[in-house]
Amino acid sequence: SAFPRPVHHRIPNFVDAELTAAQVEKLPEFRSARCVKVNPDTPQAAIRLAVLNAGKLLLVPQPRLRTGFFSVLDPAKIPPNKFRFA
DSSP states (O other), X not given: OOSSOOOTTSXXXXXXXXXXXXXXXXXXXXHHOSEEEOOOSGGGHHHHHXXXXXXXXXXXXXXXXXXXXXXXXXXXXXOGGGGGGO
């Protein structure tokens, strides 16, 4: 696993996470989806960005259910220069 450590209680970061995101974007399931659920862990940041860049709704689970089950991010309501904060 890559930084940060330790990897307990979360999805560990890994080398080439961005490459994996590029592969996910090519999947027919991704291309046809209107809404995609992606976990808030660091290695999935590139996939969250890809979802928003593709104009799809992004569902992100709330850690420890602080404010409900999911945050729903609509790329039509977010400035594109803020997508990377998702």
